[in-house]
Amino acid sequence: MTYPILTLITFLPLVGTAGILLFGRGRHARWIALATTLATLAAMAPLCSGFDKTKSGLQFVDSVAWISMGNLQINYQLGVDGISLPFIILSGLLTLLCVGASWTAIRTRDREFYAALLIAETAMIGLFAAANFFLFFVFWELMVVPLFLLIGVWGGPNRVYAAVKFLIFTLAGSVLMLVGMIALQVATPEAGLNFKQLTGTTLDTTLQIWLFLAFLAAFAVKVPMFPVHTWLPDAHTEAPTAGSVILAGILLKMGAYGFLRVALPVLPQAVQIFLMPMLIISVVAIIYGAYVTLAQTDIKRLIAYSSVSHMGFVTLGIFTLDQRAVEGAILQMINHGVISAALFLCVGMIYERTHTREIKDYGGVAKTAPRYAALLALFCLAAAGFPGLNSFVGEFLIIGGAFKTNAWLGILAIWGVGLGTTYLLWLYYRMVMGEMNPGLQGLKIELTAREILTLAPLAFLALYLGLHPECVLSYLHIPVSELPNIIATP
Amino acid sequence: MTPVPITDVALLVPELILVGMALALLLVASRIREAGVATAGTVLAAALAAVLTIWLMPQSSKSGFSEMITIDGYSQFFKVLIASALGLTALLSVKRVDVKFVRPAEYHALLLLAAAGMMFAVSSLDLMTLYLGLELTTLCSYVLVGITVDKPDSNEAAIKYFLLGSFASALFLYGMALIYGATGTTDFKAIALILSQSSLGSDPLFVAGAGLLAAGLAFKIAAVPFHAWAPDAYEGAQAPVAAFLATASKAAGLAAVGRVCWAIFKTPTNGLQFDKLPPEVSMLLVGLAALSIVVGSIVALAQTNMKRLLAYSSIAHAGYALLGFIAGTDAGAEATMTYAYFYVFMTLGTFGVIITLEDRGETLDGYQGLAVERPKTAALMLLFLLSLTGIPPTAGFVAKFVVILNVVREGYYVLATLAVACSVITAFVYLRVAVLMYMKEPVAASADPEDALSSRLPLAVSAALAMTALITVVGGIFPGILTSWAVAP
DSSP states (O other), X not given: OOSOHHHHHHHHHHHHHHHHHHHOTTTHHHHHHHHHHHHHHHHTHHHHHHOOTTOXXXXXXXXXXXXXXXXXXXXXXXXXXXXXXXXXXXXXXXXXXHHHHHTTTOOSSHHHHHHHHHHHHHHHHHHHHBOBHHHHHHHHHHHHHHHHHHHHHHSOTTHHHHHHHHHHHHHHHHHHHHHHHHHHHHHOGGGTTBHHHHHHSOOOHHHHXXXXXXXXXXXXXXXXXTTSOTHHHHHHHHSOHHHHHHIIIIIHHHHHHHIIIIIHHHOHHHHHHHHHHXXXXXXXXXXXXXXXXXXXXXXXXXXXXXXHHHHHHHHHHHHHOBHHHHHHHHHHHHHHHHHHHHHHHHHHHHHHHHOOOBGGGOOOHHHHOHHHHHHHHHHHHHHHTOTTSXXXXXHHHHXXXXXXXXXXXXXXXXXXHHHHHHHHHHHHHHHHSSSOOGGGTTOOOSOOHHHHHHHHHHHHHHHHHHHOTHHHHHHHHXXXXXXXXXXXXX | OOOOOGGGGGGGHHHHHHHHHHHHHHHTGGGOOOHHHHHHHHHHHHHHHHHHHHHSSOSSOEEETTTTEEEOHHHHHHHHHHHHHHHHHHHHHHHHHHHTTOOHHHHHHHHHHHHHHHHXXXXXXXXXXXXXXHHHHHHHHHHHHTOOTTOHHHHHHHHHHHHHHHHHHHHHHHHHHHHHHHHSOOBHHHHHHHHHHSSGGGOHHHHHHHHHHHHHHHHHTTOTTSOTHHHHHHHHSOHHHHHHIIIIIHHHHHHHHHHHIIIIISOOBTTBOOOSOOHHHHHHHHHHHHHHHHHHHHHHTTXXXXXXXXXXXXXXXXXXXXXXXXXXXXXXXXXXXXXXXXXXXXXXXXXXXXXXXXXXXXXXGXXXXXXXXXXXXXXXXXXXXXXXXXXXXXXXHHHHHHHHHHHHHTTOHHHHHHHHHHHHHHHHHHXXXXXXXXXXXXXXXXXXXXXXXHHHSOHHHHHHHHHHHHHHHHHHHOHHHHHTTOOOO
């Protein structure tokens, strides 16, 4: 590969933003956005085909000297490995679907909407492609701004509160990460914050503990882990569909990705020290999140809370440090990205017609909209961990690792799966089955071709990843086995 | 006293250009009806001063006038910065000066003289010249704040500023007198020499003098607890004048703080190499910085007037800028210089947006729904606000990164955490404006299409906004290009 493919993919959406701002008058904006996201996704094809799963380390590296101020030397470095590649593709896919989902839903100030969406895409891809911490941080922060606008401008009735809460929570976490990052730079000035070189250095244990706490503040807010998850239900509920999809599909993964990319490799001793507390709060998130989900009456809020529970599985898997469970956790991040995005899209599509998110206003949707009911059934079952669909594999691997670490963790995680099945199937039962709610009479609920096309890739992924999980797992074997502290599976 | 060789005048060429232009404007004042002439003259003088500062000056540092004035990398950096701020302020003044019947020649002459004073101050190597430079600046500033004589607010602000400012100048002068009493000199190098040789550090006379001097300088940069004048002065003054005070004046004050710290307290003398400031001086700077950051950030939360909000934010920014000086390392001084550089441009940009929106009033409510009515202006404001908050990839992030890097490097972890925690508070302050602009509906349907606006917006203001926005963006992406020439004193 002779051209800087990662740089191209990362900044192609920004070119689209410029195009929208210059030529996006009227309804042109959405066409430019569609073209840009399609082109970005297409540009990822050589990335997939050229990627060598058997090689360790980063591939497609772009490296240029960047900042040089006094004794501060930082390079611009992008690169992908097996862990980041699936997320880059997921980011590209979900942004494309967001354009599809917003096609008719966004009617006001659509030029700015698509511009913000494309900036968010650059931030997402850049974050997963970043090969040094500084760049990672830049994209991490860059991500916040467009989402703040997406929630606050195009969101629901309580959008300003949700947007500001989201922003303050994320910033509070990330400024502590900034101090941690600076402390890391001071401790290892020659590494230039490059992840690979940072991994090679051994830091003092006390410093590692402080750094872990600083990074935990940022990552835990994004995941979100109990008890800093309270921004999530507000943000997800108030955001427009595209915002919810980006939030649930990608933004939540950034925190867990941060653990994998920064905390685990760079701070191995601190990870060992904090192992038990992290496992415990993960299980708390699973159980507590699931019970809170059961009590929700608003569909979007219900799915939002279910994310707290599902992301608990991810952190549980990561901190078992078992090779299979970590792979399962990464697979589960992808799975959750696919399914929660699909569920939010489903909710968004029906909300566009009914303008209500209360579960009690629905019922018997299957009678008028069989295709919608079928797709929703697929996604609900996938989210519940139904065998043959994608979440099953991830959860299975994670719970296996949890049992190896401590039987109680495994038992509680299975309890969480049981609760998950309950709230999802109960949601489905109340929305889709039974007698038709009189309030829905006369509404055309069935999906249009565009909407089915938007959901189809996700439905395909839910099935394909369930039947053939190895297509993601095979990318993960080598990078995961190279993380320090990992207990290899015989 | 040796006679001053005539060649020393070469050291003052940039200042002389500014003074010369000021006098020229005053001489022909009665003839100038067009504000454009005065603006053009000021911008020309500023540009010439900046260019000559860079090109005509010796490569190595050089001093003259009996070691009272120096030209080195440090003063060159700040002179160019001050000249840029002067030029941009003149451009931003176009709208105001026309509308409010301020006499253009006098207004611009005062700006020029104030900037000349600042340049003089940043190249001082003696308490006398430092005082002269700062005093010239302050006297011009008093008049500039009150230049709209028919506006009571403006008069009130000028009087408040004058009273507090005179008090601060008196403190500074008294501190100088005490130091002179203790050492018998006002020359920085001589004081440093005596300080290194005797137990002057514990002499109450000297300590009191240094304390008073610090108070006087803290007033100039509006650091807490000497900040009370800033909100009133900014609110009462014309927006361009407030911008000038918040940027050029603050940069000059910071330069003076750095110069005094470096030249008096850490000059290598008699083979003694101080690589850090004495702990007492460090503690004093830490105290000023921490108080300014905390008070500036928190009080800004309660503001409803845009200029007052920016005044408190500038107080917090003074604190952040001081963070680079605390330890006394050269890398730290360069961090502060970087901070000052980016701060000047992003603040000028913010004031520029305020100036373009003067018809909406200066309260925060006036910004409601701006993004619907004037999307470009709102986007520009958002950029400057993000930069002031310190969110990448803007220049403000780089500025914050380098100063906090310095704080952490010196081991002040608590201070670093406090500083970033307060930056979350300031984020809330600035984003309140962003929320109003983007997430609220416009109050009245004052159908004001964008194209009508840009035709009314003078080219000069647009140019100034474009330049500040460019530096805010480029500075965030390629910071090395713009600030690699920062050299510690």
